[in-house]
Amino acid sequence: MTVKWDDLDKRAVTTAKVLAADAVEEAGSGHPGTAISLAPLAYLLFQRHLNFDPKDERWLGRDRFMLSIGHASLIQYIQLYLAGMDMELEDLKQFRKFESKTPGHPEYSHTKGVEITTGPLGSGFAAAVGFAMSQRRTRGMYDPDAPEGTSPFDHHVYTIVGEGCLEEGITSEAASLAGTQGLGNLIVFYDQNLISIEDDTSIAFSEDVPARFQAYGWHTQQVNFLKDDGSYDEDVNALDAAIEEAKKVTDRPSLISVRTIIGWPTPGKQNTGEIHGSALGEEALVGLKKALGLDPQKHFDVDVEAVEHARANAADRAKQARADWDERFAKWQKANPELAAQLSRTLERKLPEGLEEALPKFEEGKSLATRAASGKVINALAPLVPELWGGSADLAGSNKTMMDGEPSFFPQERSSEKFKGNKYGRNLHFGIREHGMGGILNGIAADELTRPYGGTFFVFADYMRGAVRLAALMNLPVTYVWTHDSIGVGEDGPTHQPVEHLTAYRAIPNLSIVRPMDGPETGYAWLEVLRRDAPAGLILTRQGLPTLHRGEDGLASAANVAKGAYILKDTEGAPDVLLMGSGSEVQLAVEAAEELAKQGVAARVISVPCMEWFDQQDDAYKEQVMPAAVTARVSVEAGLPDPWYKYLGCKGKAVAMDSFGLPGAAGELFEHFGFTAAAVVAKAKEVLSNK
Numbered sequence: 159m160t161v162k163w164d165d166l167d168k169r170a171v172t173t174a175k176v177l178a179a180d181a182v183e184e185a186g187s188g189h190p191g192t193a194i195s196l197a198p199l200a201y202l203l204f205q206r207h208l209n210f211d212p213k214d215e216r217w218l219g220r221d222r223f224m225l226s227i228g229h230a231s232l233i234q235y236i237q238l239y240l241a242g243m244d245m246e247l248e249d250l251k252q253f254r255k256f257e258s259k260t261p262g263h264p265e266y267s268h269t270k271g272v273e274i275t276t277g278p279l280g281s282g283f284a285a286a287v288g289f290a291m292s293q294r295r296t297r298g299m300y301d302p303d304a305p306e307g308t309s310p311f312d313h314h315v316y317t318i319v320g321e322g323c324l325e326e327g328i329t330s331e332a333a334s335l336a337g338t339q340g341l342g343n344l345i346v347f348y349d350q351n352l353i354s355i356e357d358d359t360s361i362a363f364s365e366d367v368p369a370r371f372q373a374y375g376w377h378t379q380q381v382n383f384l385k386d387d388g389s390y391d392e393d394v395n396a397l398d399a400a401i402e403e404a405k406k407v408t409d410r411p412s413l414i415s416v417r418t419i420i421g422w423p424t425p426g427k428q429n430t431g432e433i434h435g436s437a438l439g440e441e442a443l444v445g446l447k448k449a450l451g452l453d454p455q456k457h458f459d460v461d462v463e464a465v466e467h468a469r470a471n472a473a474d475r476a477k478q479a480r481a482d483w484d485e486r487f488a489k490w491q492k493a494n495p496e497l498a499a500q501l502s503r504t505l506e507r508k509l510p511e512g513l514e515e516a517l518p519k520f521e522e523g524k525s526l527a528t529r530a531a532s533g534k535v536i537n538a539l540a541p542l543v544p545e546l547w548g549g550s551a552d553l554a555g556s557n558k559t560m561m562d563g564e565p566s567f568f569p570q571e572r573s574s575e576k577f578k579g580n581k582y583g584r585n586l587h588f589g590i591r592e593h594g595m596g597g598i599l600n601g602i603a604a605d606e607l608t609r610p611y612g613g614t615f616f617v618f619a620d621y622m623r624g625a626v627r628l629a630a631l632m633n634l635p636v637t638y639v640w641t642h643d644s645i646g647v648g649e650d651g652p653t654h655q656p657v658e659h660l661t662a663y664r665a666i667p668n669l670s671i672v673r674p675m676d677g678p679e680t681g682y683a684w685l686e687v688l689r690r691d692a693p694a695g696l697i698l699t700r701q702g703l704p705t706l707h708r709g710e711d712g713l714a715s716a717a718n719v720a721k722g723a724y725i726l727k728d729t730e731g732a733p734d735v736l737l738m739g740s741g742s743e744v745q746l747a748v749e750a751a752e753e754l755a756k757q758g759v760a761a762r763v764i765s766v767p768c769m770e771w772f773d774q775q776d777d778a779y780k781e782q783v784m785p786a787a788v789t790a791r792v793s794v795e796a797g798l799p800d801p802w803y804k805y806l807g808c809k810g811k812a813v814a815m816d817s818f819g820l821p822g823a824a825g826e827l828f829e830h831f832g833f834t835a836a837a838v839v840a841k842a843k844e845v846l847s848n849k
Contacts, residue, residue: 161206161398169464170205170240171198171392172450177239178232179424179446180457181253181260183437188254188262191421191433192320193232194446196349198392199416203316203347204237205468207401211476212243212469215270218505219310219483222289222605224273226282226319227349228263229435233318234272235260240465241472244270251458266604266632274604275632278624280326281597283346286317287332288601288610290344290411291586295567296607298582299544300497301490306408310487314405318347321359324367328625331594333411337375338589340569340581342408345401351420357431368415377407382417390419423449504545504607507691514685514717516542520677525702528741529641531677532698533558535684536611540564540584543688548611548637549586551595556700557613557641560585586610592618596625596636603634609688613639615647616697617656619663629693630669637687638695643673644796645815645831646701646742648824655819655827660797663695664769672768673697673795675744676705678716679767686720686771699742701824706748713748722771723783726763727751733762735842736784738805739794740766743813746794749835754842761842762788769801790845794838796828809848811841 174197182188203223204210211217225234232253238245245259252258259269263277273289276282297304297311306312323329336344348367352359368378379400383392397416404412421433425445438446444454453459491498503510518534520526539546540561547567550557566579567586573579577587588595595612602610619626619640629636645655664671672687672694674680680698687694706713718724723738727748735754737747744765751761764783766772772780784791784805791810793802799812806812819827828834 160395161202163394166464166467167201167205169461170468171201172452173461173464174201174236174240176447176450176452177236177250177458177460179438179443181232181250183443184251184457185254186437188232188437189229189435190232190438191353191424191428192227192230192349192351193236194424195351195418195420195422195428196230196233196318197236198394199318199347199349199397200233200237201240201468202394202397203401204241205471205475206398208316209313209475209479210241210243210271211480212241212472213476215243217480219313219479219487221313222273222286222293222315224282224286224289224317225264225276226280226286226317226323228276228282231260231262231264234264235269238269238271240468242469247458247460274601275628278628279320279322280324280328281600281625281628282317283319283323283329284332284594284597284625285601285604286315286344286346287336287341288598288603289605290315290336290341291339291567291598292602292605292607293343294341294581295547295584296605300494300501302582308486310483310490313343315344316347318349320349321352321363322354324348325363328593328597331591332598333371333374333376335589335591335594335598336411337371338568338572340375340409341411344411345404346411346413348413348415349418350415351418351429353420353429353431353434355431355434368413371413375410377404377410377412378415379403379412380415380417384417384419390422425449500544509688510542513539513542513688517681517685518677520681520705522705522707525704526677527699527702528674528676528680529556529558529698529700531674531680532639532684532696533560534677535681537562539684539688543609545608546611546688547584547586547608548613548639549588550613550639551588551592551618552590553614554585554587556615557639559611559613559639586612588612592621593625596622596629599636600625600629600632600634603629603636604632609635609637611637611639613641615642615654616640616659617642617647617654619656619659619695623662626663626669626693626695627666630666633668633692635691636693638693639698640695641698642700643697643741644699645819645827646699646796646824648700648827649821651821652819656797657815657818658798660697660795661800664801668693670694670768670770671697672719672771673741674719674767675741675765676703676716678705678708679719679765682716682719683767689720697741701742703742704745706745719767720771721775721779722768722773723764723766725783726765728762729760731760732785733788734760735762735790735792735846736764736788737761737792737794737838737842738764738766738784738802741795743794743796743833746833746835746838750838750842753835753839759842759846766805790842792838792841792845794833796831796833809845811845813837813841
C-alpha cells in the first residue's frame, strides 16, 4: 500500500529541511545535519502516524514521542510548527536563544509537545521504555480486559535514536529490559547515518545494530534511503510500510533502522562530521537551498501553502482521533465510575485521604533498620495509593521494595519459582541496571499517570547519577530507595560503603535527600515525599536502629520530618550547645546529650533528616531550631562533613568521615572512625571551650 504523499507533502519536507539550516545559521550554533536528513521521517511520523492534538498537549489518548537525539531538537520543533502546536516561525528564529520556546535541547514543561527533557544521549531511549511500561501498567490498572487496541489507554510510544544513543550504556540496559518485558507498544527509529562529531563512526562503532536488538528480543526492520547503486531516495513508502508492520507487532518492541546520509542534500558537507554540530556556513547553506530548488538569498522563506496543508492535516487527524477516543473514554468512564474518580485524582496530582493514619506503628525499644521500616511503609500505603509502584535493581530483598501479595510486572511466561507476575503487575524488576532504571523511572514519572520508585544500594547510586540529575531538572516525582547508606554496610568493605554520596547528591539542585533516624521518621519521610510530588532520595540503613520513645515525656513527634529539621530533644532553658545529625547517628547525639546533662551542659538535639526541606522553612522557624546566639554546634553523620558547615558556622565542629571506609563489622567500623556518643561529647566540650 502506497502512503498518501502529494506535492504539498514534499514541499513541507523541503520547508522543514531549509528551516533546520536557517535556524542553526541564525543561532550561530546547533546541529543541523540530522534535522535536515530526518525531515521526511519526522514529517511522515507526525503527519501520518503519531496521534496527538495540537490544541491539547496533555490529551490522555495521545501517542508519546521523545527525541533521544536531543541535540537535533529542530526535528521536533519544526514538526510542532508544521502541526500548529503552539510553535510559530518566530519561535524557530529564536532557536537556542534566551527564554525562547526552542532551546538547544528539548525541555520538559518548557515547550508544548515535548514529553521529556533529552540531551544526554540515550536518556530519551530509556525514558521511552519507561513511557511504554507506564502505558501497560496504566492499562492494567484501569482497563485490563479490553481487547488489544480498543482501550482508551492504548497508545504507542515512539523515539528516534542515533549512533551516539546506541553507544551509551544506558541504551543497552533499557533495550535489554524492554525486550524481556515484551513492550509491543514501543517503536524506535534508528537513524543509521554512521556519522558523529568525530566523523565516521567506524573508528568506534562497528556492531550490527539490528542483530543486537534481535538478540534483545526485539522485532527489527531495515529501510535504506541509500541504494546499492549509490543513489539516494527518501523512500517514504518503504518507511511507512515498516511503521505499519511495527504497529502490528504487539508482543515485542520494534526497531526500524533507517539508513540515511546526514545533511542530505547539502553539497560539500553532507555525510561529514562537520555538519553534525555546527552551522552550515554561507557557501553550504546556499548550496543546500539550490539543491532544494529554493532561492538561496532568502532566509526563513517558508512555503505558506505547504505549511497550511500540514496544519490542516494535523488538525483533521486530531479531530478524527479525538472523536473516536472520546467515545471510548466516555463509555469507560460510565462503566467504571470509581476507577474514573481515581484517574481524575491522579491526574490532578492529589493523594487519597487517610495516608497518615495508615502509617505503620513501630514498637518502642525495638531495633529496626530503616530499610525494613521503609518496606513496612510501602506495604501500608500500597492499598491506598494504587498509582504507587516500583522495584529494585536486583536487590528487592535487601532494599525491601516489594509489595506483598502484588504480582510482578513482566509477561507471565517470565515468572520464576520465587516471583509470579503478569504484564500488568506492580512489582518491578529492573535487573542490575542502575542507570537504565533511573532513565526508565523518569519516563514513567513524566507520563504523569503513576508514581514510581526504584531501589539500589546507595553506593551504586553513582551508576544512575545522570538520570537522577535529569529527574531533578524536570522536577519529576521519582522516589529513590537508596539503602546500605554508610560504613554501616560493614563487611562488604569500602567498595560498598558510601562515604561521599550524601554530599554529592545534596549538591544536585531540586533533589531532596532524606535520611531518617528510625521507623517513625521513615514513615513520615515517605508521606512527605509523596505530598511534595518531587524527586527525592530516601537514604536508609542496613543495620538496625532503636525506636526511641516519643511523646510529651520523650522525643518530639516524627511528623516534624516534614520541616526537614526539628528539635528532637530540648533543654529546660537556653541550650549551651546544639547537637545535630541525621539517620543512624542521631541516636548518638541523644546519648551524648544525656551524658552532657550529667555534666551540667545543656545540649539541644536536632534531627536533620532533610537539609533541603529545612532550608525551605522561613527564617523564624530556622531561628527557633538553630538560634544564632548558640554558636557551639556539633554535627554527627557518617559521611563527609561539607554539607554541615552552613549550619555549624565558624565555631562548630563535625563528627564525620574524612576517608573511605574499611572492611569489618559495622560496630567495629563506627568505633574505629569515631562515631560514638563519647566522641560527640568530646567534640561538644571542644567547641564549648573555644567559645
